[in-house]
Amino acid sequence: MLDLIKLAGQLPGMGAHLQEQAATGRERIERGISLLREAQADFQTLQAHQQTWGDRLIFNHGIPLESLETRVPISPPSQAHTVFATDGSQIAPSHHEIAYCYLINIGRVMLHYGQSLHPLLDHLPEIFYRSEDLYTSRKWGIRTDEWLGYRRTASEAEVLAEMACKWVLPPGAHGHIPNVAMVDGSLVYWFLENLPAEARQQILEPLLGAWQQLRETRIPLIGYISSTRSVEAVHFLRLQACPHDKPDCQSHCLDGETKERKAEFRETLPCQTIEPLRDSTLFEQLLQPGDRSGLWLSQARILNHYPEADQVCFCYLHVGTEVARIEMPRWVAADPQLLDQTLGIVLGQVQKGFGYPVAIAEAHNQAVIRGGDRARFFALLEQQLLKAGLTNVGVSYKETRKRGSVA
Numbered sequence: 001m002l003d004l005i006k007l008a009g010q011l012p013g014m015g016a017h018l019q020e021q022a023a024t025g026r027e028r029i030e031r032g033i034s035l036l037r038e039a040q041a042d043f044q045t046l047q048a049h050q051q052t053w054g055d056r057l058i059f060n061h062g063i064p065l066e067s068l069e070t071r072v073p074i075s076p077p078s079q080a081h082t083v084f085a086t087d088g089s090q091i092a093p094s095h096h097e098i099a100y101c102y103l104i105n106i107g108r109v110m111l112h113y114g115q116s117l118h119p120l121l122d123h124l125p126e127i128f129y130r131s132e133d134l135y136t137s138r139k140w141g142i143r144t145d146e147w148l149g150y151r152r153t154a155s156e157a158e159v160l161a162e163m164a165c166k167w168v169l170p171p172g173a174h175g176h177i178p179n180v181a182m183v184d185g186s187l188v189y190w191f192l193e194n195l196p197a198e199a200r201q202q203i204l205e206p207l208l209g210a211w212q213q214l215r216e217t218r219i220p221l222i223g224y225i226s227s228t229r230s231v232e233a234v235h236f237l238r239l240q241a242c243p244h245d246k247p248d249c250q251s252h253c254l255d256g257e258t259k260e261r262k263a264e265f266r267e268t269l270p271c272q273t274i275e276p277l278r279d280s281t282l283f284e285q286l287l288q289p290g291d292r293s294g295l296w297l298s299q300a301r302i303l304n305h306y307p308e309a310d311q312v313c314f315c316y317l318h319v320g321t322e323v324a325r326i327e328m329p330r331w332v333a334a335d336p337q338l339l340d341q342t343l344g345i346v347l348g349q350v351q352k353g354f355g356y357p358v359a360i361a362e363a364h365n366q367a368v369i370r371g372g373d374r375a376r377f378f379a380l381l382e383q384q385l386l387k388a389g390l391t392n393v394g395v396s397y398k399e400t401r402k403r404g405s406v407a
Contacts, residue, residue: 025281032234032274032282039240040068046239049247058249061239062232062296065313065333070294071287074317075340077348080114082167082179084219085359086160088152089367092145093134101129102144104152106159107366109359110167113348115177123366124159140199150192154207156183161210165217180220180345184360187223187312187327188300204305211310215331220342223312223327224357230325232314233279233296238271247271280316280323287318292326292343295333317343321355 039046043064050063091103103125110120128134128151137147164181168174189207192200214221244252253269283293293316303311313333317326326346333339349357 028274028277029281029285032277033285035237035240035274036068036282039237042240043068049239053247056248056250058254059235059238060232060299061235062298064236064294064296066294068294069286071291074290074292074343074347077344078178080177081345082177083111083345083349083359084160084164084179084181085109085363086156087184087360087363087367088156089369090148090152091369092148101127102148103127104155105367105369106155107363108159108163109363109366110163111359121362121366137199140196142199150203153189154203157207157210161213164219165213168217168219178341178345180222180342181214182222182224182357182360184364185223186225188298188302190300190302193302208306208310211329215309215329220332220338221329222342222346224346224360225325225327226322226356228280228325230279232298234274234277234282237274241271241273243270280325283316284323287316287323289318289320290347292317317346319347319350
C-alpha cells in the first residue's frame with residue numbers, strides 16, 4: 001500500500017521545483033517569440049539558407065509555406081456537413097492463451113449534421129490466425145505484436161476510405177455536402193522509416209492507396225494531434241539562432257566527432273537557445289481561439305516514400321481548450337477554400353466534443369476492447385475449437401495461476 005505520510009513529505013519540494021520550472025518556461029517563451037519575430041524579418045535569408053544547407057543540418061525542421069506570423073481566423077462550419085472517423089484497437093497474440101492468434105477491431109463513425117440522416121457507429125473485428133499472418137514478419141526481424149500495430153494502422157486508413165468514398169460516390173445526393181475524414185494522430189508514419197523496404201511497402205501500399213481514393217473523391221483527410229510534442233517549427237528558428245554565417249552543422253559543430261560524441265553535442269549546440277520549447281506552446285502566445293497558424297511542410301524521411309500530392313503539411317489550430325497540431329495532405333493545404341472549410345468542421349467537432357473531436361472520440365469508443373470483451377472473445381474461440389473436434393484446448397498453467405490466487 002502507498003505510504004501517504006512519506007509521500008506528503010516530498011510534495012513541498014516538488015512544488016518548489018515546479019514553480020522554478022514555470023518561471024524558466026515563461027522566460028523561454030519570451031525568447032521564442034522574440035526569435036520568431038527576428039526570423040520573420042530575415043525570412044528570405046533563412047529560406048535561402050535552408051535550401052542551400054538543408055542537407056548539412058543535423059536536426060529535422062519544418063519548411064514554412066506562409067509567413068511565420070500568419071494568423072488566419074477560421075470560418076464556422078456550414079450547417080450541413082458530414083464527418084468520417086476511424087480508430088483501432090487489438091488483442092495481441094499470446095502463447096499462454098487458448099490459441100495463438102490476434103484480433104484487430106476498427107471502430108468507424110459517420111456523423112451527419114443538418115441533413116436529417118441517421119449516424120453510423122459500429123466496429124469491424126477481424127481475426128488473424130494463418131501462418132502468413134503470424135510469422136511472415138519474422139523474416140524481417142519484426143515481432144508479431146509489433147507487426148500487428150503496423151497492420152492496424154493500414155486497416156484504419158482502408159476502412160476510413162471505404163466508408164467515406166462509398167457514401168460520397170457516385171457524385172449526386174451527397175457529392176456537394178462538405179465533409180472531412182479524420183484520424184487520431186499523425187499522418188507522418190515515422191515508425192516505418194527503419195523497416196526493411198519489403199515490409200514497409202506492405203504497409204504503405206494499402207495505406208497510400210486509401211489516401212489516393214480520398215484524394216480522387218475530394219474528401220479532405222485530417223490528422224488531429226492533441227497535446228502535441230512536435231518541435232518542427234521551433235527547429236526552423238534554429239537557423240535564425242545559428243551564430244555562424246553559414247548554418248553548416250557538419251563543419252561547425254560536429255567536425256571530427258564520433259557518433260557517440262554527436263549525441264553529446266546536440267544537447268549543447270549554440271542554436272538551441274529556446275529548447276525544449278514546443279511548437280504548441282509558442283503558437284499559443286500568437287493565436288486567438290479559432291485561429292490557425294501558417295502552413296508548414298514536414299520533412300520527415302518517411303515522406304520520401306509518399307506521392308507528392310500526399311506530402312504532409314501541418315498547421316496549428318487554437319481550438320479554445322488547447323493549440324492542436326492539424327496535419328493534412330499537400331493537396332488539401334494547396335486549396336485555401338477547402339482548407340478553411342475543413343478546419344471549420346474540425347473546430348465544430350472540438351466544440352461538440354467539449355475539447356476533443358467528437359467523431360474521433362466515438363470511433364475510439366467503438367474500437368476499444370475491454371477486459372470483458374477479451375474474455376468473451378476467447379470463450380467464443382474455445383467453443384469453436386471444441387466444436388471443430390480439438391480436445392486439448394486451454395490456457396497455459398502460468399496464465400491459469402495469474403487469473404486466480406492461491407494465497
